[in-house]
Amino acid sequence: MTSKVSGIAASDGIAQAKAYLLIEPDLTVEKTSVTDTDVEKKRLSKAIDESKEQLAKIRAIAAESLGEEEAQVFDAHTMVLSDPDLIDQTHAVIDNEKVNADFAFKQVTDTFIAMFEGMEDNAYMQERAADIRDVRKRVLARLLNVTLPSPATIEEEVIIIAEDLTPSDTAQLNKKYVKAFVTNIGGRTSHSAIMARSLEIPAIVGTKNITELVTEEDYLIVDGIEGEVFINPSEQDTAAFNKKAEEFSQLKQEWDRLKDEPSVTKDGKHVELAANIGTPKDLEGVNSNGGEAVGLYRTEFLYMDSSELPSEDDQYEAYKKVLEGMGERPVVVRTMDIGGDKELPYLELPKEMNPFLGYRAIRVSLDQDGIFRTQLRALLRASVHGTLRIMFPMIATLPEFREAKAILEEEKAKLIEEGTAVSDSIQVGIMIEIPAAAVLADQFAKEVDFFSIGTNDLIQYTMAADRMNERVSYLYQPYNPSILRLIKGVIDAAHNEGKWAGMCGEMAGDQIAVPLLVGLGLDEFSMSATSILKTRSLLKTLDSNKMKELSAKALSECSTSEEVVDLVNQYLA
Ligand SMILES: C=C(OP(=O)(O)O)C(=O)O
Ligand SMILES: [Mg+2]
Missing domain, CATH: 3.20.20.60 (Phosphoenolpyruvate-binding domains)
Structure with missing residues (x-):
């Protein structure tokens, strides 16, 4: 049965393909007591260094596929990781509470994120919070020794479904296979939306719960103009969308x-x-x-x-x-x-x-x-x-x-x-x-x-x-x-x-x-x-x-x- 989900139209266009769930690994951290705090600080420092190396690699891919301007997002991420406040505060938690680096880093980044997200009317601050979330995942994955999914490995036509797409995810998208994406959170000015427009693939953000509604068995139509996703569309819906897609491609031709x-x-x-x-x-x-x-x-x-x-x-x-x-x-x-x-x-x-x-x-x-x-x-x-x-x-x-x-x-x-x-x-x-x-x-x-x-x-x-x-x-x-x-x-x-x-x-x-x-x-x-x-x-x-x-x-x-x-x-x- 067809069902329809609405969100914010972030990048124009209409696409159809099977769903691909970009699922995050479990990054839950446990609090453990430690005696040797230096070991924890070294683990943190190693995880941060490795994350910076990864970011440099992704930045290079992004500069190649998206251009220098888009790739500069990753400089902002590298900057987050070089923020002395973030590191000093994490060290202080490790030292004062005698806890593991994973827990301390999570706790400190939580505070930063809550502070930025608290400024609800400020889209820029919301973006900064998203940047920290993105970078944090990378560091926690290193600390927890798990692998983050890599959208760069997709090799068939899909529509990506995700909680949010981080700039580093978006930078790895291959337009040949990724026909559109839909996320739970985000707004028109979030990095993922900007990247989608620059890649010229349809995108819908801010659906709140698309990840709960879609499975990998589902076939989707994404209407990036209206901000609507159709899950397992009927023949009738598909025909209507083929018509609409045709009209949009005419509009694009007009732009062209x-x-x-x-x-x-x-x-x-x-x-x-x-x-x-x-x-x-x-x-x-x-x-x-x-x-x-x-x-x-x-x-x-x-x-x-x-x-x-x-x-x-x-x-x-x-x-x-x-x-x-x-x-x-x-x-x-x-x-x-x-x-x-x-x-x-x-x-x-x-x-x-x-x-x-x-x-x-x-x-x-x-x-x-x-x-x-x-x-x-x-x-x-x-x-x-x-x-x-x-x-x-x-x-x-x-x-x-x-x-x-x-x-x-x-x-x-x-x-x-x-x-x-x-x-x-x-x-x-x-x-x-x-x-x-x-x-x-x-x-x-x-x-x-x-x-x-x-x-x-x-x-x-x-x-x-x-x-x-x-x-x-x-x-x-x-x-x-x-x-x-x-x-x-x-x-x-x-x-x-x-x-x-x-x-x-x-x-x-x-x-x-x-x-x-x-x-x-x-x-x-x-x-x-x-x-x-x-x-x-x-x-x-x-x-x-x-x-x-x-x-x-x-x-x-x-x-x-x-x-x-x-x-x-x-x-x-
Ligand atoms: C275009 C500008 O230069 P840059 O971003 O390179 O500092 C500017 O300052 O607006
Ligand atoms: Mg300038």
Whole structure:
């Protein structure tokens, strides 16, 4: 008999296949008393190290199959495992209560999870709780000496049924066999949902109890559009779904038709939809999703993926590949942004109290200008292979920009003197990710060719809330009117000088933020490639004048992030 289960539609599409239950092993821990607490601390440390190794392997698989941006989730997990608080508190429980590491680790992570989950209205905190749950399983499995299931081993067409899919589970999914997934818990912004959208497989999350309702003998239809699962559908249901699947594939084809279309609002206002990339390999996704430009090429991965400083020729080859791959379309290459959370083992950077406020990005480049000049020469040589735009990260003051630009000009003059061809139409711009630069945007706009707003950092610096610190992440608020005001100031400043303003922080692809950013007059939106076609189709439904009214209202009438979100939803309704 058919039965129907509802949940939250997390990723579009319709699929049918047999069920595959992704069952967790029993990770129940027993409390035991110990006398030698050092042994327990060593067991913990070994389990954590092995978990980090596993995570590194999964991260590599994810980078390969999903792209660099998605794979960065695992960096967050590795960070959890390196959190000194987590380790110190576990050690304290082992020492004080003289108990086994498994019990102590479970108890401490329980406290962390309860604290984050307690902040019910804060989706970000809920995600952090999920991250800890995910990492904890890995460590407990090592401590208990049991094997976690590995979705990577699936070799027939299935629909995965699970309590939740962790990012590491999702990263191992092979699209060829996994046709969809359905989970008990989660929301539209949970990692599993984001991953499903980027893999382009249908997904339903938050069904509460699908794992209790489905067995491996069942055949399923997943309707990711409505958020409904049909267990053992009748012939009639199947026929209805075949029809619906056909209609959806037509919709996808319509989206695909948008692939080569301009990105315009309902009333014909054009914006540019660009992609963020980390390596030349990411170009495939840019092209298959109709990216009009590369709005951010994070070149630091060139440095991080290597065991020594990449040579000028190695860099030239990478830049050339991207420029050629994009043809006429512009490519914004950001010079190296090392420091903060991005370390280079072979470049001795000092240990700092506040790395995000320290020796980072352009500060390193201007200080160690040999490295900077090598990168600039490689870029200048590659410039003849496409439309290159050069962008400097973490600019705080005008003298920094002037110095960086002067070095660029020097290297350009040298190359020309050596007889090397260099494009004469390279735009040179800056990231706006430090509030000082946002506030002084009118001055910067007279000297730069463009701005790209890096909201990932701009938000952390404006709110004084470390983007990596879970305890203060409730303050990490993209829609806070203070952030919107800064963004407005930057866009207006650029336009007053006839320059363009883009955004390459995560906010540019956020479907709540897009209507506001259209209203504020943002020219270029740079995001993960897989968000482009959806955003292009959202744009077609927006009236630019109405969005102007929306953003003006958000700025004049809203005093909190929540009020802004409500207002956007009213306008989109
Ligand atoms: C795009 C940005 O740069 P990154 O995330 O690499 O710091 C940003 O800060 O918004
Ligand atoms: Mg940044």
